[in-house]
Amino acid sequence: MNLRIVRRAKRWLYIIHRWIGIATCLLFAMWFVSGVVMMYVAFPQLSDTERWAALPPVAWDKVAVTPDRALALTGATTYPRELRLAMLDTTPVYRITTWDGRRAVIAATDGHAIDAITADQALAISAHHPASTRPELLDTVTRDQWSVTARYDPLRPLFLVGLGDAAGTELYVSSRSGEIALDTTRHERIWNWLGSIPHWIYPTVLRKDGAAWRQVVLWISGFCIVVATTGFWIGVLRLRLRQRYARGRMTPYRGWMAWHHLAGLVGGVFVVTWMVSGWLSLNPLELFAGRGIGRDMAVRYMGQDQPRIADIVARPQAGAVEARFVWLGGRPLMLLADRSGHITPADPATGAPLALAETDIVAAARRLLPDAMITLRQRLTQADWYWYSHHQERTLPVLRIGFDDAAHSWFHIAPATGDLLGRSDDSRRAYRWWFNALHSLDLLPLLAHRPAWDIVVWLLSLIGLVVSVSGVVVGWRRLRR
Structure with a gap:
């Protein structure tokens, strides 16, 4: 039997x-x-460095509306997830993103709201890209193979602009906000039909x-x-x-x-x-578990939640293409990015450069999990098993702050800017081994000795x-x- x-x-x-x-x-x-x-060849996406490279320097002499006034014009009752100042072609604008994902664009010249741009404006915006030679409107896209995911939903429809360069670069410019949402090259488009699209079963x-x-x-x-x-x-x-x-x-x-x-x-x-x-x-x-950095946690780290940060317009150093207004432990900061991606903290009231003390960042980090104690404090200057560059670029040096909560959370923080770069816990570290190690073979000895x-x-x-x-x-x- x-x-x-x-x-x-x-x-x-x-x-x-x-x-x-x-x-x-x-x-x-x-x-x-x-x-x-x-x-x-990775699936096309727009990194912050690529986005900054396509922006003209902020015309500070045209900025007449203060950050506080811009927030008031949107009717904000709490401090938003993001408040940025950058150029929309020749006009400085505040870009505001709330915690529930809503977006607003306020002209920094006179405070009027911008909720749509024309095709001609999209071409003018694209002309600032370093690869731009002969910008041409190719199409107006609601959704295509490269803009298929939901992350682009708040920006649709998208103007598709060809830059006319040898690489065949194409930009996706939001018809709502004027932001460059995505860029692709001919090389990426061709090889992804043999790479990510079949691998992920990714047809639109x-x-x-x-x-x-x-x-x-x-x-x-x-x-x-x-x-x-x-x-x-x-x-x-x-x-x-x-x-x-x-x-x-x-x-x-x-x-x-x-x-x-x-x-x-x-x-x-x-x-x-x-x-x-x-x-x-x-x-x-x-x-x-998908534990991330939620609103309440971020507010505790910022140290305040009122819709205010500066009631005057600063005049910082020339060359900045974007100013991001943030709070760190109750202290207001303006993070200035140039076209190369270098970020300089500054005083939002005066524009004077600032240096952040690691002790201030750690003090703010203690508020992330008020019911837990800090048990780990590291300053990483080189990659380790849980913080390394391979499929995505990682900032170095970085601060790692660990807590004794039930999930044994780690937070990674940029010491130069105070930016919260991510949260890791037991579950996400297990995922790192189950997926990144087994599937992508992200093993530090191999990655450190390419082409091993x-x-x-x-x-x-x-x-x-x-x-x-x-x-x-x-x-x-x-x-x-």
């Missing part, structure tokens, strides 16, 4: 692997090829509905986990190291099937962990591709029969 159950279980093991494998083997091959492309028609896209990817990758796991199990069952098959062979198979068997054994653990970690990246069943990381990822991807392609051939032959 037991032998019959074992035989039946083995039969179903083979059937499940064979037929789900036939249905998904092309997906495996696609993922390994597209993953290699993604090593070198599906990705525009975030919830539906997530469910589709979860189910597809879930079936692929079954294929990878059953395949490795079968591979072990069919391997003979002692009582070998005819002619001393370790595998009973020949040709493509032998390649599939042996490559699956060599790279099987990688394929399984890679699939599981990819599935976990979507946080199924809410396995990883490239060689390892290429080698494992090649083994995975052999498993996948051999599976495609074997599956096609079986379907033909």
